[in-house]
Amino acid sequence: MLVCFVPNNVYGYPCKRHKISLYRSPNSTRNSFFNDDTSSWRKRFTYRRHTDTRTLWKSVDTHSVRMTSEPDKGQESPCNGEDILQSILKRKEVEVAQLKEKLSSESSDNPIVKRLAMEGSFEPKNTFYSALKKPNFTLSVIAEIKRKSPSKGHIGNIRDPAGLSRIYKEAGASAISVLTDWDGFGGTLDDLRKVYAAQQQYRETYPGPAPILRKDFIIDKVQIAEAAEAGASAVLLIVSALGTRTKELLDATYALGLEALVEVHNAEEIDIAVQSGAKIIGINNRNLKNFQVSLEHAIELRRLLPPEVVSVAESGISDPADAWLLRDEGFNAILVGEALVTAAERNNQGVGTYYQTPVNQAYGLIRAFLSKSSRKYANSSSAAFWGQGEGAKEFLGSISI
Numbered sequence: 001m002l003v004c005f006v007p008n009n010v011y012g013y014p015c016k017r018h019k020i021s022l023y024r025s026p027n028s029t030r031n032s033f034f035n036d037d038t039s040s041w042r043k044r045f046t047y048r049r050h051t052d053t054r055t056l057w058k059s060v061d062t063h064s065v066r067m068t069s070e071p072d073k074g075q076e077s078p079c080n081g082e083d084i085l086q087s088i089l090k091r092k093e094v095e096v097a098q099l100k101e102k103l104s105s106e107s108s109d110n111p112i113v114k115r116l117a118m119e120g121s122f123e124p125k126n127t128f129y130s131a132l133k134k135p136n137f138t139l140s141v142i143a144e145i146k147r148k149s150p151s152k153g154h155i156g157n158i159r160d161p162a163g164l165s166r167i168y169k170e171a172g173a174s175a176i177s178v179l180t181d182w183d184g185f186g187g188t189l190d191d192l193r194k195v196y197a198a199q200q201q202y203r204e205t206y207p208g209p210a211p212i213l214r215k216d217f218i219i220d221k222v223q224i225a226e227a228a229e230a231g232a233s234a235v236l237l238i239v240s241a242l243g244t245r246t247k248e249l250l251d252a253t254y255a256l257g258l259e260a261l262v263e264v265h266n267a268e269e270i271d272i273a274v275q276s277g278a279k280i281i282g283i284n285n286r287n288l289k290n291f292q293v294s295l296e297h298a299i300e301l302r303r304l305l306p307p308e309v310v311s312v313a314e315s316g317i318s319d320p321a322d323a324w325l326l327r328d329e330g331f332n333a334i335l336v337g338e339a340l341v342t343a344a345e346r347n348n349q350g351v352g353t354y355y356q357t358p359v360n361q362a363y364g365l366i367r368a369f370l371s372k373s374s375r376k377y378a379n380s381s382s383a384a385f386w387g388q389g390e391g392a393k394e395f396l397g398s399i400s401i
């Protein structure tokens, strides 16, 4: 039996180990992929785009192929997310080479060229850090703008990223994360520019515009200068992508006037992040080998962080009770994408201006994340979900007096 884990809603998926490309018709239902019948697989594989047909047919003939949308319990998927990360990084090398080539013919007035030339002369701003660092056991939300992902496929169209960022801000989000990778996540630097411009309307208000995190796969300081030019306050640095280069890129981030969210997945990566001088560390709940999310794993890892580090729990958070649990366990912030985008798009079916419906569910969800209930001391309720019914306050009353 050859088992391939294929993320939900992903239509084309390379499985390097089996040297085949798995492809599902966009119109097919999810259930049909649990079918073990080889003949129907043959039929399905006629939809695939694969250059080496003979390899593909050999695999199908000698094995019963099963695609599942969840990996079997305890089993590591043979088609794993490490392949995804590696293929994204290869793509980034090409993008960076193209960007450098383009900049080589620009004058010294080009803002990216200028910023690179001024490396080392910027004062640290700490806007991202102070937006996330609140009194202990107070949670901050980093709300993400993300159209699709390798693990979930399509998430939302987000026709108006600026409008969505306003909803996030007005609900109480402390920072906005903008995915700027096009191929994997459907995002652009232009989205970030629009969000930056929209956030300037909060300039004269307290605590001011939400700082923006450029969420991408940073492998070179030219991408950091590019992020700063577009309006980002911080960039994401992924230790599993950078390894021992984490310090080099983190130093470059500070020298170019930005801050960084340094992302880790295990204890070894925490060591690298801390040794590199990370001030904000994100523990990604999503295992990039099989895309499963585990809050427990993140909670265990957080205990290894030095107390002065701002801790962020990332990925797979949708239930306010999980947000409360993470806050009870000491996380300073949560980073939420899919749940907010799907909530925001859910009630934008043509009523009024985009995102300007009377009650936006992303707004309610952020309010619920920030409400004061506790997973430890009180149960969740469906009323508290979506921030409705003031369930959170009722729970707090029952435990605090």
Ligand SMILES: O=C(O)c1ccccc1NCC(=O)[C@H](O)[C@H](O)COP(=O)(O)O
Binding pocket: 081, 084, 085, 144, 146, 149, 150, 151, 152, 284, 288, 314, 315, 316, 317, 335, 336, 337, 338, 339
């Ligand atoms: O989301 C993915 O599928 C993914 C795959 C490979 C590398 C990174 C990936 N996600 C980036 C993220 O860190 C998430 O967008 C972020 O933590 C928000 O997660 P969620 O709330 O689950 O959308």
